[in-house]
Structures are given as C-alpha cells and as structure tokens.
Amino acid sequence: YNYGIYPGQLSGLSGIFLAPLIHSSFTHLFTNTAPLLILGTALCYGYPKSAKIVVPALYIGTGLAVWLFARPAYHIGSSGLTFGFMFFVFTIGVIRWDRRAIALSMIVFFLYGSMIWGIFPGNADISYESHFFGGLIGFLLAFLLKNYDPYSPEKKYSWEEDEENELTH
Secondary structure, three states, rough: OOOOOOOOOOOHHHHHHHHOOOOHHHHHHHHHHHHHHHHHHHHHHHHHHHHHHHHHHHHHHHHHHHHOOOOOEEEEEOOHHHHHHHHHHHHHHHOOOHHHHHHHHHHHOOOOOOHHHHOOOOOOOOOOHHHHHHHHHHHHHHHHHHOOOOOOOOOOOOOHHHHHHHHHH
C-alpha cells in the first residue's frame, strides 16, 4: 500500500505510476486482469491510433486526478484503467455509430455494463475515485478522439445493390 497513491502528499506522487501495478490480493489482481485484457483488446482492435493516446492518458490522468481530488487513503490497483477503457469503447461506439464501433460498444456494455455502478461510493475499501476518474477521462477522450481513427468501410452486399438498381429503374 505504501507505494500507492496517497492524495495530496508528495510521497504519494510516485503512486501515480506504481498504483496500477499494485494489488491487495490475487483476487484483486484477477478481477482487474480479465477486464484489462478484454477491454484493452477491444480498444486496440477498434481504435489502434487512439489507443496510443488513451492508454497513457488514462494511466497518468487517473492517477493524477486521484492524487488531486480523492479522499485521504492509499489507492491501489488498475481498475481506473479498466473503467477508462470501458467508458471509452462504449462512448465512442455511441458517438461514431459505424458497424464496428456499435458492435464493440454492445459487446463491452454486455460484458461490463454493470461496472458503471462502481463510479459511486460504496465499499470504503474500494477506490471509487479511481473508477470515477478513469471513467470520466475515458468518456472525455471518446469525444476528443471520435474521428482520430478511420471509420470502417461500409460493405455493400449484392442484395443491397439489387435494391438500388430496382429503385432507380
């Protein structure tokens, strides 16, 4: 815990870089690992150019926001990243509205939509602040980077071309 983020303390600044690597137990590590892999894959697959900005911005931005605004306690774990990935992929899918973005958004929401409740205070031992700031930064980055990656090309199927030909004749 000593290497986690402790808000407002100079000694807690190193936690901005170290806290996502520290977990309190194997259960804590496991509950962050699967979402990081799945959501990180969705992010990198759907938005490879944006991912190069999103990952470091979430890593540093979430830690910095926790250090500036969170309650005085040690904050550890990578859940700020998972929340940021989830909010980014879901929000950008809603904004862009192309087939790939919609599909990724729906998959992410189906698998991890219940995570949204983690941004609110609940268990005193869980850093909802990391969840909140990760989600907020992911949400904002989705708006900022909505056109950064190229849209997936719209595929025309043969039956669509036949309909168009019938309508024009």
